[in-house]
Amino acid sequence: MPFPNVRLSNRPLHFIYLCDCSGSMAAQGKMQALNQAIRQSLPGMAEVAGNNPEARVLVRAVRFADRAEWHLQEPTPVQQLQWRDLEAGGITAMGEALELLAGVLQSPPMEERALPPVLVLISDGQPTDDFEAGLATLMRQPWAQKAVRLAIALGHDADLEVLQQFIGPEPPGGGRSPRRPLQASNATSLAQYIQWASTAVVGAASMPASQVQGAAAGNIPLPDLPPTVLDPTDDVGPLVW
Amino acid sequence: MTRLLPEGASLRFEGLEQPLQILRALGGGTQGEVYAVRCGAEELALKWYLPACLERDPQLPRRLRQSIALGAPSEAFLWPLALLEPTAESRPLIRHPKAGFGYLMALRPAGFVGAHRHAGGDLEISLQNVLRAGFHLADGFHQLHLKGLCYKDISLGNLFLEPGSGRVLICDNDNVDIDGQGGGSVLGTPGFMAPEVLLGKAKPCASSDQFSLAVLLFRLLTRHDPFRGQRELAIRCLDEPARRRLYGEEALFIFDPGDPGNRPDPEEHAAALVTWPIYPRALQELFEQCFGPGLRQPERRPLTGQWTQQLSRCLDRRQHCPHCSQETFPDPPRPARCWQCGSPLPPPLQLQLNQGRVSATAGNTLHRHHGDPLAPIRLDQPLARFVHHPEDPRLLGLHNLSGEPWPGQLTNGQSFTLAPGKTCNLAALQQLHSSAGPITVLRP
Secondary structure: OEOOOOOOOOEEEEEEEEEEOOHHHHHHHHHHHHHHHHHHHHHHHHHHHHHOOOEEEEEEEEEEOOOEEEEEEEEEEHHHOOOOOOOOOOOOOHHHHHHHHHHHOOOOOOOOOEOOOEEEEEEOOOOOOOHHHHHHHHHOOHHHHHOEEEEEEEOOOOOHHHHHHHHOOOOOOOOOOOOOOEEEOOHHHHHHHHHHHHHHHHHHHHOOOOEEOOOOOOOOOOOOOOOOOOOHHHHHOOOOO | OOOOOOOOOEEOEOOOOOOEEEEEEEEEOOOEEEEEEEEOOEEEEEEEEOHHHHHHOOOHHHHHHHHHHHOOOOOOEOOOOEEEOEOOOOHHHOOOOOOOOEEEEEOOOOOOEEHHHHHOOOOOOEHHHHHHHHHHHHHHHHHHHHOOEEOOOOOHHHEEEEOOOOEEEEOOHHHOEEOOOOOOOEEEOOOOOOHHHHOOOOOOOHHHHHHHHHHHHHHHHHOOOOOOOHHHHOOOEOOHHHHHHHHHHOOOOOOOOOOHHHOOOOOOOHHHHHHHHHOOHHHHHHHHHHHOHHHHOHHHOOOHHHHHHHHHHHHHOOEEOOOOOOEEOOOOOOOOEOOOOOOEOOOOOEEEEOOEEEEOOOOOEEOHHHOOOOOOOOOOOOOEEEEEOOOOOOOEEEEEOOOOOEEEEEOOOOEEEEOOOOEEEHHHEEEEEEOOEEEEEEOO
16 A cells, blocks of 8 residues: 655745846847746756755746836746746836835735745846835835845846845855855856756755755855856867967 | 766776766756766766865865775665776866866666655655665664764755665765764754754764654654644744754654644644554654654664664554555554554454564565574565465465575474475464574464
């Protein structure tokens, strides 16, 4: 006879992308790279979700350009998610995007009990609306305060200060940290960061990973960033001689 | 995705005669990446660490060398076989400015699945095999502790099960150290860590392993968590501070016999309420001991040997409910009822050996420890197994799996010999003389 058909009750883990779709995202294939990076990350994310019996991973996405709007409004189980391409065009209503986000992080519609949400803000430029007001509205929500907030800066024109404000206080010391904006200078590093956020961070937020001494404090210890892997063309020897 | 090691290439390592051909990536985590590699004719697994691991945990190579020298405590461990440092000519092939290091181990055989699949209710497995898995897990830690070692980071994440047999594999053995050597940096996994480790008052050691083992056994046997009851319902956001309260500062076992303050909620925690009554009192008492007095007093935690003893005794009592055919494990003195359908369970036919009794149920097994007081408790070398007649499933027999013939008597007084590989019908059997001593049939 099989083991009784019961299981540990799980909690929802809301994972929400906030994607800059302003006109500048059309340049240098950035919009396509972001669409690809998210699409490519889904199988790995589904696997992590499957490995974490304590979590029900649900994905949503907000796009912001002239206005902010839901690109994927329904919280969708990652296993069923099919990513629809984002399109670029307009300015950067980042503040409005945060207001929109604040609306869904209040209870209801948020469940009474959940795992910490994971919010990923991706931008290549400067907000053109009242970012401060949007952030203030967002941070009044307890679920936003509890959330793991990550930011990815695409290219060199992204406003790192604004992204840092979204994440929270900057950690002391220098160097790369998940509590600083992650700077993606090309499609490969963007894909790595998206992959990292959708797998390692989702894992950490849903089921605690093994911990080591001196791990950074916070309500969710964040996993190490992906290593800076050398470009594969680096190991073929000199390219021209 | 870009990997640290080039797939398809052959790399040479210090002290290893043959090069390793990197066949394919098997997975990656926050610590490093795992690859299938070919070493001569053999396929093995290679774990390669991210260089940041060594910076955070400089003792890692020392521990691995020590474990490699000591050897695996039992077959349940995917143990490190060799430490790997790339030779000067192989270093440039590794796609990281600091090449890093790794170790070799056996490949995980097909058929073993992550224990989280069982915890998540996503695995078909019998109760017998769940109990066997619990036994093999406890026995693995028993052997590890007997070697003077401790594991430090037991969790669902590093246990694999074979659902058809209940065999287990314990992976990620790179935190293993001599008990009491405080060198390592790992603390454990929240939800499995002993309270004193979670709260930063002690380092992981053999007695914190005993606590984590009990949590993992509870998760396997009940598909629930020992501390998630009413108190979990009061937690809105289950983050690290909440886990510290639930598993540390305010930890209370959901079935604590003296304090009902954290009982399972009938809706949210149904799994615990369904599965806990399956198990005999002696097994429940070990959990009560570990999660009651043992919560704050490490010296009061059940030892690994107590777990193997009670888990094997529970398996010896396995009996099918005649009404719903569910597997049951009745406690002899209590009036036996099926935990699933509530039907009364008839007293079973049993076999009495010098050291224990085993219920006659197809699939149950006799072992040397049932007869020989000096034999260690093991499940992997059965002496005999109860089997149905291949054509008439109403007939139950005892199949001699030992290499020796066993003389015996039938109920009519007639003598006979049960040759190795043969089965005798229990309905006519009175006694056998096995290599582990006499076996007597006890009829209800």
